Amino acid sequence: MVEVTDVVCSLCGCVCDDIVVEVEDNKVTKVKRGACSVGKSKLMGHNRIKSPAIRVNGELKDCSYDEAIKKAAEILAASRRPLLYGWSSTVCEADKVGVELAEELGAVIDNTASVCHGPSVLAIQDVGLPSCTLGEVKNRADVIIYWGANPAEAHANHMKRYSYVSKGFWTEEGKKAKKLVVVDVRATKTSKMADVFLQIEQGKDYLVFSALRAILYGHADVVPDEVGGVSKKDLLETAEMMKGAKFGATFFGMGVTHTGARQNNIVNAIQMTRAAHTHTKFTITPMRGHYNVAGINQVCTWETGFPFAVDLTRGYAWYNPGELSATDLLIRQECDAALIIASDPGAHFPGESIKHLAKIPVIQIDPFPNPTTEFADVVFPAAVSGVEAEGNVYRMDNIPIRLRKLIDSEYPEDEAILKRILDEVRAIKEKEGN
Amino acid sequence: MQTIKLKLKSEVTSGVAKIPVEVDSLTPDKLFGKTEAEIKAVTVWWGNKEENTGDLFDVSVDGTAGSADEVKIVLDGDLSRVKRIGDGMTAGEIEANGDVDMHCGAMMNGGKITVKGNADCWAGREMHGGDLVIDGDAAANLCAMYRGETTGMTGGKVTVGGNADECVGQYMGGGEIVIKGNARMLAGLNMHGGKIVIEGDAVMPGADMTSGEITVKGTVRDMMPSFKLEGTESIDGAEYKKYSGDLAMTAKKAKGTLYVK
Incomplete structure (x- = not known):
């Protein structure tokens, strides 16, 4: 058993950084001090997505990461108005690749701030x-x-x-x-x-x-x-x-x-x-909600000049919440494909938005199954940031704090999955001569 | 006089996804002097791809024009996913037969747009001149500013036959807006010039205004608690209470006028 101090909580915008946990046999066995009950539950771990999967005839069928990457890239490269949404419950390093992918695709990139702060x-x-x-x-x-x-x-x-x-x-x-x-x-x-x-x-x-x-x-x-x-x-x-x-x-x-x-x-x-x-x-x-919603606002602003609801379709950044925020785009049925990462619109969006998501191809990257998984067409399990992966996040007062890795994971980090999708999209575009 | 007819093909809006077409390249200024074949080759954005106008619209041209002033564009078909109609136009006329999507008449400098239906959000955004007539309702942010800007409409005239949604004329600095119906929350928010007339009812009009004039002919719900009653005045034979505000901006800045029945 190892006691780990100064553990950082990856749950809410408080990003408490004085937590003490016990680790044994590559598992967090006890949260000794510092975390609230919800933070404790995240650190201790719960139900996970087990394998990458692709939906075939209405059912998710397990597949390899390679097959899922190929399928996801094909969907995104063919899309005329893709939406890349979520980004608040992962680290800034993954968010940065997300913006790069949005630029490559000519997509709208939005984060959970658009239904929050x-x-x-x-x-x-x-x-x-x-x-x-x-x-x-x-x-x-x-x-x-x-x-x-x-x-x-x-x-x-x-x-x-x-x-x-x-x-x-x-x-x-x-x-x-x-x-x-x-x-x-x-x-x-x-x-x-x-x-x-x-x-x-x-x-x-x-x-x-x-x-x-x-x-x-x-x-x-x-x-x-x-x-x-x-x-x-x-x-x-x-x-x-x-x-x-x-x-x-x-x-x-x-x-x-x-x-x-x-x-x-x-x-x-x-x-x-x-x-x-x-x-x-x-x-x-x-009072920011998710632990890194302030961070995706920072990353999106460094990269595009704007914090959320950014449209990169015309080769420059056009920002307009109310027009380009995910719920509005989906209620207006504008998108023809979506990538959802580290968030759960299936549980949190208005019914009309979810109805449209259910009609279009959806790619999900998340450690945990949630209502979005129920209609996702390609699913990637990822490592849990702050438990199985490290990286930078921004607390609600915009103070950057580095999440710590406590245990090893069999699953890849969000950043690695996104980089592979981006590479595959670039390969498809090169082949098509775009 | 030249009439250019553009009818959106039905297949553009018949898919599972209703992807908007952005037509800021199709103004009288930009189409003046072009042949039918040249107009068909002008590109418009449809999602993340540029397409030829002739592939998305049925195009016909009738008559000739000596200047952009003599060009009239008539838009037909389902226009509810056609954005940026007349964006930045300075001359000529556009007639849109149906409901139009966002940013109709944005950055307009001159000429006239008539919408024979409803207009979605940000119609007349940051408009500087010209006439915008919306026969139906206007959605939120009519004549307001782009996100983060502190000046909205500065000139021209906008008339809405029906109702208007929230934040009519936000950060307005000049020009005139007439709403024949009701206006929802915060008409004239941050207004610092120009004139808004609401013939129906309004909610919280004039918040944070520092100059300009708002007249509400119907009922005001949720009157701002930071306006000072200056007395009464007669307008077109009717008695109005005259308020100055908004004192929440400090007395030095509170130079707006609000007339309420």
């Missing part, structure tokens, strides 16, 4: 992001706002490691010396811990942000007695709490990116942070 990414382009590292929040923040986020259940280590419950250099008393504001449409496990809980009406976030901005800029006189289900008295109290902060930190989640004004909610949240700057230090950070 895509609205946040759009908003950041419009008005910037006065943010900071999670370490700064831990060591300095005395007023924490969670807006449309429920970390107690969705990012289980977030409050403990970085925000309300943590103790840092200038926050040694922990939560006793901090204030917690929670804004949500319903009471949650997180809101039960809050000093102030603003329960707003569904879809009215935008109005509440604007009201807080007007108050912070000194125009409380024009704000009506109630805004989006919140009394003016509560808004004034929240604004006073923000003004009184030594260091304020807002975190926001899906509850505000996917309601009403969507990306414009986030523009407004960032503008509220800017308004707070006329009084004190305030920061704002999205």
Whole structure:
């Protein structure tokens, strides 16, 4: 038995890097410290895709990697509008090959941000992001706002490691010396811990942000007695709490990116942070979901200039979420082939999108079987990044962290599979004279 | 006067995948002076491949033109997967007989486009001049900006016979938009010039506006809580409340005007 310390968790955007596990006979046998229950489950391992396979007469038939590579490359090379989607639960090295493949094919490349914090990414382009590292929040923040986020259940280590419950250099008393504001449409496990809980009406976030901005800029006189289900008295109290902060930190989640004004909610949240700057230090950070969704946004931006929903069909990068995001393309039935890697649209996309995916050839690369496997035509099992493979990822505050390899795997890494598909596509194109 | 008829062949949109054709190369400016054979050889993008116009459209040319101003393009067939109609045009006329796909009239500088149906998202995006008439409904981001830009429409006139979806005229800097029906959430968002008239209802109009004028003749739902009531004014015989805003942008920048019944 070997004890491995400083293990990095490849589950959510917290990317906890202080985990201790035990390894015996090339297996993770125990997670001793640091991981939450979902992180623990990922590290311990579960059901896997056993073999590469190709669908024949409706059934997946096991085949060799060589046969699956050939089939996948043929599908992609023949496609007039291929979609390459996923990329958030794998490492940056694989993402880089993904962008290269998209360029070679003239494909649309999109990642799970488009059904997650895509609205946040759009908003950041419009008005910037006065943010900071999670370490700064831990060591300095005395007023924490969670807006449309429920970390107690969705990012289980977030409050403990970085925000309300943590103790840092200038926050040694922990939560006793901090204030917690929670804004949500319903009471949650997180809101039960809050000093102030603003329960707003569904879809009215935008109005509440604007009201807080007007108050912070000194125009409380024009704000009506109630805004989006919140009394003016509560808004004034929240604004006073923000003004009184030594260091304020807002975190926001899906509850505000996917309601009403969507990306414009986030523009407004960032503008509220800017308004707070006329009084004190305030920061704002999205609660990113998958462990490397921030990383594919980084890689896609280095390579194409844009973070997601990038169309390379005309030989240059054209970016337009709403037009080129995977769900929109599929609802409009635009794609004639798709490669899905490290994600599960079968479980997470709207029904109309999945219906179209079921009609076109789909290639899947993933360690684990999921609903997408049910309609995939070519399936590649891959090594689990962070357990069986190493590589770079970006935490939710855009800090790069290197995943560690704990055990050996019989399966190839995502990057290796993608490189072989890319080589095969190039060989087909060369043969055809393109 | 010259009329160029382009009818999309039905096989283009009859497959399992409805792959859009991008026709920014088919404007009066770009087709002026070309023979029928030359027009058929102009390439358009269909997915990741360039195809000849004559392979995707039935093409016919009638009459002659002395300039692009005298060229009229008539588009027929299923146009719901035809993107970028009239993109960047400066002269002449385009008539689209049916629902059109995204970016119709984007970057338009002059001339006229008439859509005899609905227009999908980003119609009139960053338009600088000319006339865009949409008989039916307009989808989201009508006359708005490309992602990340801070200026949308700057000139010209757009008329929508039906309703408009979210973010009409986002970051608009000039020109005029008239919506005969209702406008959904955030019409005139970030507006810093120009004029929007909504004859029906609107939701949260004028958020973050710093200049320009919005008039809502119907009902406003979810009025922004950061506008200041300045008094009342009579427009065309009807009484309107006049607001200034948006104070969420600070008093110094809040130079927009919003008229609400």
